[in-house]
Amino acid sequence: MDKETPRKKSIALALGSGSARGLSHIGVIKALQEAGIEISQVAGTSMGALVGAVFAAGRIEELEQAYRQFDWRKIAGLFDVVFPKSGLLDGRKVAEFVRSFIDAPDIRSLEIPFCAVATNLETAQEVIIDHGEVVDAVRASISVPGIFTPVRREGALLVDGGLINPVPVSAARARGADIVIAVDLNHDIADKRPVLPKKNREKETASPSRWQLFGGEYYEEIMERLNQSFRSIQSPAIEQFRARFNKEPLPGIFDILLSSVNVMETQITQTRLRMDPPEVLIQPPLGHIRFLEFDRADEIIQIGYDEARSALEKSGLAQGGI
Secondary structure (H helix, E strand, C coil): CCCCCCCCCCEEEEECCCHHHHHHHHHHHHHHHHCCCCCCEEEEECHHHHHHHHHHCCCHHHHHHHHHCCCHHHHHCCCCECCCCCEEECCHHHHHHHHCCCCCCCHHHCCCCEEEEEEECCCCEEEEECCCCHHHHHHHHCCCCEEECCEEECCEEEEEHHHCCCCCHHHHHHCCCCEEEEECCCCCHHHCCCCCCHHHHHHHCCCHHHHHHHCCCCHHHHHHHHHHHHHCCCCHHHHHHHHHCCCCCHHHHHHHHHHHHHHHHHHHHHHHHHHCCCCEEECCCCCCCCCCCHHHHHHHHHHHHHHHHHHHHHHCHHHCCC
């Protein structure tokens, strides 16, 4: 009697949250491709959902090229301020950016099966989005509370999936994965204090809250863009905000919100990875990278690539192990 051919194991990629640190996912994917590892499905949270969706659409190289050309002017160009609504940024420009890389009309028509993780703000439950419009799913998953406005989808109010599942190992397993390769970007952010480039360090004393977030030669252009946005909005609340703007600049708000989210996501990540450890865990050392430092794409992508290669060698997966 002939022996049955062993079923090929399904390998899933679980890409975690991490704002600009999420560019390291591009390097991880490059290392996996070079190692000949075939990804059967992708689950992504927040920035992991953005990169994962573009990868699933077969256009990760184009996304890499775009981010490698980012400077602070392009980052500022994605800001669409809507304060004082339910978030500081509307997110439509980010959605348009993502849409430029995705041709598929529906998640189920992507080249690789994909799901995005979001949080139902009203029920405090995890939502795995595996159908419907791709960009809407990504937009929901990246909606950091207080920063981006929430997304209404199928009657639910959705925000960043990192609030409940920063590294979506469980989402990949729920969809039948035999092996999960997970990328955790939150493991060392509490250990490192961001340091400004030398040429900008003298400005930190004069305005620390501004430079902690935006640090770089394009800060003035970003602030002017934000100012123009605020000047176009008419309301008593905005008038009060304008009066205090110089004393309490917007980057201070970003810092507070994002630091709070980072602390929470770090703790949740540690707990969930202990409960449901992946077969391969990749943890790029990116604690020194700040929320909006997309202009450091070359460095971030390379760190992800190097760490992935190291993790794959240890796991033996590239040689057919596990």
